[in-house]
Amino acid sequence: MVWPRAVPVIGDRSSAAERASRPDGWAFPVAEREALYRIIGARRDVRRFRPDPVPEDVLDRVLGAGHAAPSVGHSQPWRFLVVTEPGTRERASVLADRARLAQAARLDPESARKLLDLQLEGLREAPVGVVVCCDRRTPAEGVLGRATFPDADVWSCACAIENLWLAARAEGLGLGWVTLFEPADLAALLGVPDGVVTLGWLCLGWPDERPPDPGLERAGWSRRLPVSAVVHRERWPVTGEPAAPPSHLRAPDQRAVVGVRDQADRLLAPPGSLGVLDRAADRVLALPAGDRDGGTLLLVGADHPVCRHGVSAYEGGVTGEVMAAAVAGQAQGVVAARTAGLQTLVVDAGVGATPVAGAIGARPRDARGDLVEADALSEADTGLLLRWGRDLGRRAARRGVVALGEVGVGNTTVAAALAAGLLGVGAGAVVGLGSGADSAMLARKTAVVEAALARVGSGDPVVLLRVLGGPEFAVLAGAVLGAAAAGVAVVMDGLATSVAAALAVAMEPAVAAHLVAGQRSRETAHAAVLGHLGLEPLLDLRMRAGEGVGACFATRLLRDTIHIRRDTAKTGEP
Numbered sequence: 201m202v203w204p205r206a207v208p209v210i211g212d213r214s215s216a217a218e219r220a221s222r223p224d225g226w227a228f229p230v231a232e233r234e235a236l237y238r239i240i241g242a243r244r245d246v247r248r249f250r251p252d253p254v255p256e257d258v259l260d261r262v263l264g265a266g267h268a269a270p271s272v273g274h275s276q277p278w279r280f281l282v283v284t285e286p287g288t289r290e291r292a293s294v295l296a297d298r299a300r301l302a303q304a305a306r307l308d309p310e311s312a313r314k315l316l317d318l319q320l321e322g323l324r325e326a327p328v329g330v331v332v333c334c335d336r337r338t339p340a341e342g343v344l345g346r347a348t349f350p351d352a353d354v355w356s357c358a359c360a361i362e363n364l365w366l367a368a369r370a371e372g373l374g375l376g377w378v379t380l381f382e383p384a385d386l387a388a389l390l391g392v393p394d395g396v397v398t399l400g401w402l403c404l405g406w407p408d409e410r411p412p413d414p415g416l417e418r419a420g421w422s423r424r425l426p427v428s429a430v431v432h433r434e435r436w437p438v439t440g441e442p443a444a445p446p447s448h449l450r451a452p453d454q455r456a457v458v459g460v461r462d463q464a465d466r467l468l469a470p471p472g473s474l475g476v477l478d479r480a481a482d483r484v485l486a487l488p489a490g491d492r493d494g495g496t497l498l499l500v501g502a503d504h505p506v507c508r509h510g511v512s513a514y515e516g517g518v519t520g521e522v523m524a525a526a527v528a529g530q531a532q533g534v535v536a537a538r539t540a541g542l543q544t545l546v547v548d549a550g551v552g553a554t555p556v557a558g559a560i561g562a563r564p565r566d567a568r569g570d571l572v573e574a575d576a577l578s579e580a581d582t583g584l585l586l587r588w589g590r591d592l593g594r595r596a597a598r599r600g601v602v603a604l605g606e607v608g609v610g611n612t613t614v615a616a617a618l619a620a621g622l623l624g625v626g627a628g629a630v631v632g633l634g635s636g637a638d639s640a641m642l643a644r645k646t647a648v649v650e651a652a653l654a655r656v657g658s659g660d661p662v663v664l665l666r667v668l669g670g671p672e673f674a675v676l677a678g679a680v681l682g683a684a685a686a687g688v689a690v691v692m693d694g695l696a697t698s699v700a701a702a703l704a705v706a707m708e709p710a711v712a713a714h715l716v717a718g719q720r721s722r723e724t725a726h727a728a729v730l731g732h733l734g735l736e737p738l739l740d741l742r743m744r745a746g747e748g749v750g751a752c753f754a755t756r757l758l759r760d761t762i763h764i765r766r767d768t769a770k771t772g773e774p
């Protein structure tokens with residue numbers, strides 16, 4: 201049965217079906233589009249004005265268009281100072297004359313003459329001046345989008361200027377933008393307070409010239425470049441240096457991503473009502489094999505020579521005991537996997553002196569280092585473990601989603617060092633409690649991570665793995681690559697598995713589309729690593745069990761979400 205679509209009474213009333221059948225259905229009629237392009241093409245910087253007044257209603261429409269501009273985080277930082285008082289305009293003209301002479305003095309004599317010949321402003325003639333100001337007194341961090349681009353507020357004001365300009369042109373008004381001012385002088389003239397900046401002076405009035413082409417082009421000052429000279433495709437063009445090797449992995453194509461969202465829009469539920477779970481389901485279902493019902497916990501264990509520096513609350517031998525319990529189906533992670541309906545692959549990436557009975561072997565062949573004195577892995581082992589990991593990832597992917605787990609006493613120190621190398625932060629930002637460190641142990645961990653980082657000369661993920669990484673990190677990073685290549689989702693667990701996934705992303709960026717952050721663990725660096733990956737965790741329960749326990753809980757939730765999506769009533773057009 202198809203249920204009638206629930207149409208919102210506010211906001212966007214269009215349906216996914218409508219948007220899919222007519223992707224261009226948002227366009228304006230041809231004549232209106234052509235008018236817009238004509239106005240854009242006919243906009244000119246006008247320097248000569250008639251003295252006739254600008255009617256208030258026309259001015260209001262133009263200012264309204266300015267105020268309709270886009271602004272960062274909808275902050276509307278512009279303020280339009282409208283100046284008609286002749287005395288103020290005269291004083292502004294003197295300021296511009298001064299700036300023009302000062303600029304001419306810095307040019308060679310011929311260019312200076314050219315500059316002085318140009319009619320650069322219509323400050324005295326234009327009946328209206330609009331000084332666009334940007335109120336920058338709101339801290340950038342408080343405005344969505346400005347923390348990362350602090351000048352985006354000023355760009356918003358520039359967008360307002362373009363709107364004013366186009367509206368003025370449509371009304372038949374001329375507008376000239378004058379920036380020949382010392383900003384402080386202009387601010388002082390108009391009483392603009394500290395924290396508010398001006399973007400120059402817009403001269404506005406009926407034009408006493410109707411230039412078909414830009415004035416500076418006519419004067420031979422410059423020419424408009426062809427569009428092809430200003431558009432670069434995909435990357436900034438390379439000169440000399442070879443381009444980065446192309447990635448072999450592909451994120452799901454846009455059709456799949458949009459198709460999943462369209463299906464979700466058809467549910468008899470408000471779009472996105474399952475929050476973080478819906479977002480995770482969206483990305484998983486867009487994968488080529490994202491809807492497989494089964495799943496596998498890939499549990500990888502290894503020992504760490506760094507333990508000799510007193511960085512773990514437990515003896516290294518515990519790792520072997522947990523691995524034996526895992527093979528027997530009794531380790532916490534394996535029980536969690538069973539409870540969640542997942543099969544488990546237990547992988548020995550170098551635990552104890554002899555192979556763990558019953559586990560899949562992926563043990564390094566060469567001597568391993570303690571990070572402080574020597575590299576964690578040989579170059580050959582790094583490559584080998586990554587390759588074995590890929591094969592294991594593909595194998596685990598046969599049933600569906602791959603949940604990651606690890607066991608390795610001492611590996612929160614290794615994970616911290618890798619996270620610091622990858623994120624470019626110091627040891628203090630990444631060292632955490634692990635399985636139960638005290639403050640003296642934390643100090644030793646920090647010193648070890650600092651010493652290890654001092655030995656790294658590169659941010660290359662394979663180099664980081666060799667110098668800092670333990671074997672389980674290499675196997676897990678390879679497994680993420682293999683599972684992603686097989687088209688399934690990968691659910692991360694705690695810090696170590698997330699660091700391995702972040703290394704895989706650094707090797708192949710398309711891996712990112714396959715990742716789901718199962719949980720945020722108690723370990724210090726974990727939040728930063730998930731932030732680096734741009735992922736919100738499904739769970740935040742202060743877990744620090746390792747072994748993939750959190751990944752199993754999350755995989756269960758994810759699968760339940762996908763089942764709910766599948767069975768919830770679908771709506772259609774009435």
Ligand SMILES: O=C(O)c1ccc[n+]([C@@H]2O[C@H](COP(=O)([O-])O)[C@@H](O)[C@H]2O)c1
Pocket residue numbers: 511512513514606607608609610611612613633634635636637693694695696721722723726743744745746747
């Ligand atoms: O999942 C986590 O983020 C997590 C946080 C702290 C500890 N662990 C587990 O504890 C072990 C590492 O802790 P440590 O103190 O020996 O470095 C390792 O076997 C992990 O599985 C795991």
Ligand SMILES: Cc1cc2nc[nH]c2cc1C
Pocket residue numbers: 514518522606607608609635745746747
């Ligand atoms: C007992 C124990 C179990 C673990 N499982 C994963 N890491 C572990 C660390 C310890 C100490």
